Amino acid sequence: MAFHEVRLPARLAFGSTGGIERRTEITMLASGHERRATPWAMGRRRYLIGANLRSLDDMAELTAFFEARRGRLYGFRFKDFADFKSCAPTGTVAATDQALGVGDGVQTVFALIKRYGDVERPIVKPVAGTVRAALDGVETTAFAVEATTGAVTFAVPPGAGVAVSAGFVFDTPVRFDADRIETTLESFDAGRMAAVPLIEVRV
Structure with missing residues (x-):
């Protein structure tokens, strides 16, 4: 495109x-x-x-x-x-704002999304340098973000059952x-x- x-x-x-x-x-x-x-x-x-x-x-x-x-x-x-923002417009972005999925010990790439009730909006244009991520609520920096697609790639696959979340500006x-x-x-x-x-x- x-x-x-x-x-x-x-x-x-x-x-x-x-x-x-x-x-x-x-x-x-x-x-x-x-x-x-x-x-x-x-x-x-x-x-x-x-x-x-x-x-x-x-x-x-x-x-x-x-x-x-x-x-x-x-x-x-x-x-x-x-x-x-992943939070309210006047709020402060936090690594636990939006749930991205659950780890399985194999998957390393998770897509950024923002939820509106039960509707999930893909976020494909995050602002560089604003993405924060957490595993089971604990913030981590061991990840990379593709700013043109919204793909978050973790250095190590999140373990099975580990909740993956992120906060961002987009x-x-x-x-x-x-x-x-x-x-x-x-x-x-x-x-x-x-x-x-x-x-x-x-x-």
């Missing part, structure tokens, strides 16, 4: 709006009952950025970032300020959801930009 491992500068996202969308297919039966199903295992996030930008320099920087991604062609990292992989951005010049040093849509991508 076409993806650039760069993050949109955080200040260009201030004032952004966004949230999760789901796809639910509803069939109305002759009896008046409904059948509901979804083809999506995970929700998909959408954002609108840029609408609060007024500085011509900031608008020029967002335009340059858009050009470098070739519009919708290449994905990139985005910090969702409402959901970017980015959301997104792309621009339009091939055009628009700006309006309002004065010699200020302007206005139409909201630019982003959409989460699967990588």
Whole structure:
């Protein structure tokens, strides 16, 4: 998949709006009952950025970032300020935040995930240097992280029955959801930009 491992500068996202969308297919039966199903295992996030930008320099920087991604062609990292940690947004990341699995004495690689109730979201874009891991609640540093996939590899396989957990900061992989951005010049040093849509991508 076409993806650039760069993050949109955080200040260009201030004032952004966004949230999760789901796809639910509803069939109305002759009896008046409904059948509901979804083809999506995970929700998909959408954002609108840029609408609060007024500085011509900031608008020029967002335009340059858009050009470098070739519009919708290449994905990139985005910090969702409402959901970017393994814990609550205002909390402190701990090595026991998210359960990754249970050791069997053989497996060394575990994938980062974040749970929302019984839904498990794969975390594939952790921020380098932020991942902490623990075995049976005891923090360890004997592991490596692949920052482009979210794979955690332990130096020694966790023993059978050992609980594996991790805490982390992460980015959301997104792309621009339009091939055009628009700006309006309002004065010699200020302007206005139409909201630019982003959409989460699967990588």
